[in-house]
Amino acid sequence: MASKLDRLKQSVGGNAAESMSSADGRAQAGPPAKGPAARPAHLQGVTKSNDVAEIEVGRIAADPEQPRKEFDPDRIAEMAASLKESGQLQPIRVRWDPATASYVIISGERRWRGAKMAGLAKLLCVIDRRELEDSALVVDQLVENLQRVDLRPIEQATKMQDLIIKHGLTQVEVARRLGVERSKVVKALALLDLPEDVREKVEDGRLAPATAYELTKLADEEDRREVAEKVVGGDLNRADAIEEVKKVAARKPKSGKGGGGKAGGKAKKETDRAFNARGIQWRAVSARGFDASGLLASAREIVERLEVEVSPSPGGVAEAATV
Amino acid sequence: MHIVTMLNQKGGVGKTSTTHHLAGTLATMNRRVLLIDNDPQSSLSQGFWGPNVVWDLDPADTVAAIYRGDRPYPDQVIRPTGVGGIDLVPGSRHATDSNRPRPFEAEEDEQQCLRSFLAETGEVYDLVLIDCPPNLHLCSWAALVASDHLIVPLQPEDYGAQGIRDVNASVARVQAGPNPALGLLGYLLTMVAPRRSIHVLYEANLRGLYGDGVFAARVPESAVYVEAIAHRLPIAQYKPKGAPARAIRELADEVLARIASKALAEPLEV
Numbered sequence: 001m002a003s004k005l006d007r008l009k010q011s012v013g014g015n016a017a018e019s020m021s022s023a024d025g026r027a028q029a030g031p032p033a034k035g036p037a038a039r040p041a042h043l044q045g046v047t048k049s050n051d052v053a054e055i056e057v058g059r060i061a062a063d064p065e066q067p068r069k070e071f072d073p074d075r076i077a078e079m080a081a082s083l084k085e086s087g088q089l090q091p092i093r094v095r096w097d098p099a100t101a102s103y104v105i106i107s108g109e110r111r112w113r114g115a116k117m118a119g120l121a122k123l124l125c126v127i128d129r130r131e132l133e134d135s136a137l138v139v140d141q142l143v144e145n146l147q148r149v150d151l152r153p154i155e156q157a158t159k160m161q162d163l164i165i166k167h168g169l170t171q172v173e174v175a176r177r178l179g180v181e182r183s184k185v186v187k188a189l190a191l192l193d194l195p196e197d198v199r200e201k202v203e204d205g206r207l208a209p210a211t212a213y214e215l216t217k218l219a220d221e222e223d224r225r226e227v228a229e230k231v232v233g234g235d236l237n238r239a240d241a242i243e244e245v246k247k248v249a250a251r252k253p254k255s256g257k258g259g260g261g262k263a264g265g266k267a268k269k270e271t272d273r274a275f276n277a278r279g280i281q282w283r284a285v286s287a288r289g290f291d292a293s294g295l296l297a298s299a300r301e302i303v304e305r306l307e308v309e310v311s312p313s314p315g316g317v318a319e320a321a322t323v
Numbered sequence: 324m325h326i327v328t329m330l331n332q333k334g335g336v337g338k339t340s341t342t343h344h345l346a347g348t349l350a351t352m353n354r355r356v357l358l359i360d361n362d363p364q365s366s367l368s369q370g371f372w373g374p375n376v377v378w379d380l381d382p383a384d385t386v387a388a389i390y391r392g393d394r395p396y397p398d399q400v401i402r403p404t405g406v407g408g409i410d411l412v413p414g415s416r417h418a419t420d421s422n423r424p425r426p427f428e429a430e431e432d433e434q435q436c437l438r439s440f441l442a443e444t445g446e447v448y449d450l451v452l453i454d455c456p457p458n459l460h461l462c463s464w465a466a467l468v469a470s471d472h473l474i475v476p477l478q479p480e481d482y483g484a485q486g487i488r489d490v491n492a493s494v495a496r497v498q499a500g501p502n503p504a505l506g507l508l509g510y511l512l513t514m515v516a517p518r519r520s521i522h523v524l525y526e527a528n529l530r531g532l533y534g535d536g537v538f539a540a541r542v543p544e545s546a547v548y549v550e551a552i553a554h555r556l557p558i559a560q561y562k563p564k565g566a567p568a569r570a571i572r573e574l575a576d577e578v579l580a581r582i583a584s585k586a587l588a589e590p591l592e593v
Contacts, residue, residue: 012553018373036372036402036413039384043399047383050394 051129052091054122057115060094061102063141071113079114088115091124093144103127107144153209154199157188164189165278190216193276198228206232211241219272219283223248270295325582326441326451327508328470333486334457336476337513339366340552341542341574342454347557348568348575349450350408357401357448359437360414361386361466362456363422368413370552371404382417389440390421390462392432397444406560410448422456426464427496433461434501438469459493467497472508472582476542479512479525508581509538511574516544538581540574543567 002010038044092108105112106128115123151159160178163169171189175182191202191209193216201207211231215224227248231241249270269289275282284295329338339362346356360367368377382388384402388395389412404411423429432439441451453466467473475490487510498505510533516522530537542548543566551561558568 008550008553012550015373015553015555018375019369036376036380036404036411040398043396046396046399048394048396048399 051127053125053127055094055103055125056122057112057120059102060092060112060123060125061097061100061104062109062112063104063106071110076110076113076117079110080117083111083114083118083120088120088124091126093128094125095128106141152203153188153191153212154203157191160185160188161192187213189276193274194228195221195225198224201228201232208238211236211238214238214242214245217245217270217273218249219274324441324444324446324448324451325472326453326470327472327474327578327582328453328455328463328466329474329476330455330463330466330490331475331477331486332457332459332489333477333482336478336486337542338457338476339370339454340548341474341476341511341513342367342452343370343552344542344548344558344571345575345578346409346452347406347559348571350406350557351559351563352575354408354449354579355447356409357412357444357451358404358409359386359412359451359453359466361418361437361453361462362414363416363419363462364456365414365416367454368411371406371411371555372413373555377413378416380413380415382415385413385415385417387415387417387421389436390418390433390465392436394436394439397440401444406557409557414454418462422458422460422462424460426459426461427500429461429464431501434465434468437465438502441469459489464493464497467494467505468501470502470505472506472585474508474511474538474578476511476513477529478514479522479529481525484525484529506585507536508578508585509536511538512541514544515541517541538574538577540570540577542574543570 093106094103455463547567
């Protein structure tokens with residue numbers, strides 16, 4: 001009959017060896033380890049985030065910098081009804097603002113307003129904890145808006161200009177951050193050159209932005225208004241508007257009322273064009289007239305000259321004055 | 324859900340062993356038990372799974388995740404031990420870094436981390452047993468902050484009794500601060516050789532000093548407890564018949580009774 005020692009060796013010899021050994025002693029066979037089960041399937045590859053929370057609606061405030069300043073009451077009511085019916089399907093994005101000791105909305109103001117109207121106590125929020133400079137937040141807000149909702153053209157252009165003037169982004173950077181073609185940014189900014197009443201027409205939809213952009217090729221404000229009236233009043237499309245612009249542009253500069261005849265045929269060259277970039281007015285004038293590529297070549301020369309001024313050393317890289 | 328810490332600054336007094344066997348017996352009494360292996364040494368975990376498995380555990384799936392502020396989901400770190408009715412938050416040597424001295428100076432989040440974790444588990448378990456390291460650093464502190472009750476295992480010998488003073492100081496500090504509700508469930512005599520004169524003497528002294536503060540039940544010295552661990556089983560699952568298992572059963576009964584009477588003694592919340 002086996003001694004107790006022999007019996008123990010049989011039953012737990014492996015365990016004893018495992019417990020006694022150091023890491024290299026792994027080779028010892030033993031009873032199969034009753035190891036723990038793996039993480040439950042729904043938690044594999046999952047790490048809890050501290051950035052999601054349910055926050056009382058009263059502790060959340062609208063962002064004064066929010067680009068979308070007007071909210072259609074009907075849509076808020078729709079949101080409220082949907083929240084009541086289906087619950088909150090989408091978190092809003094907030095950040096903590098120590099100055100006001102509240103959570104400020106980065107995106108989701110409509111949902112928040114709907115929640116208040118619906119009488120919800122709390123909202124599911126994603127908390128943005130990045131230490132952000134203002135411009136990154138504004139860009140984020142703008143990006144979110146542009147991705148989901150159509151901002152009105154002048155609103156959109158104004159915020160783009162803010163990024164450039166206030167936060168020092170170039171047009172290229174703005175385009176990249178927004179994931180759009182640079183031309184879109186250029187054209188949007190150009191709209192800001194238009195007189196107030198023309199801008200209004202664009203903003204309320206009477207004048208298409210692409211058409212309005214054509215107006216910016218006219219140097220004279222009165223000319224721009226004139227064509228704008230024609231376009232809106234006559235319900236002209238963009239192609240016709242382009243024609244009108246060329247006609248008007250071909251009139252001699254500073255010609256009086258009623259003066260100047262219609263331009264004969266298509267005039268390829270402009271003679272007078274104004275730009276506004278970062279708060280500085282530029283005017284391109286040439287009696288001979290210029291086309292776009294000629295204008296660009298001339299502008300590049302100016303850029304090079306200015307680059308030398310800004311950074312005289314050879315190969316010095318000055319901030320590109322993109323136009 | 325009652326949360327009980329097993330603590331003594333003195334090592335080798337049977338904290339882990341008692342926790343292990345007590346859990347097994349409670350499970351046979353149909354209690355759902357959650358164990359927390361709060362000792363970076365991770366002996367309690369190894370007592371179920373062996374050293375290799377425990378060595379290889381991802382810290383994110385152990386108590387270390389709680390200490391480093393991950394705030395893991397309960398499901399992420401709680402595992403069945405393989406013994407029915409007993410789940411375990413495994414220990415990890417990686418928790419060593421968090422086991423800082425002067426725990427009362429730690430960030431509040433750290434001091435409360437076990438408490439917060441247990442608050443999230445919901446009313447799933449009848450009893451939570453927290454096995455602590457043989458020191459009074461952050462791990463032990465966090466356990467005291469999280470617990471309703473404290474059991475202090477000790478041997479009826481000189482070294483065994485010396486730990487009491489420091490434990491009491493820590494308990495008083497926790498009661499005065501983050502956890503006024505913490506109460507001593509009792510001093511528990513372990514590894515007792517009932518006919519050894521020196522043990523008789525010390526036991527008499529302890530009971531003389533603390534009266535009811537000492538558990539009537541004692542855990543006797545026995546090789547069977549040790550064999551059970553070698554088989555990676557609690558005593559009730561290894562050898563349910565016999566004096567060693569009976570002793571743990573008496574302990575379990577008394578633990579539950581003391582908890583129940585404390586619950587009655589507490590003023591009802593309105």
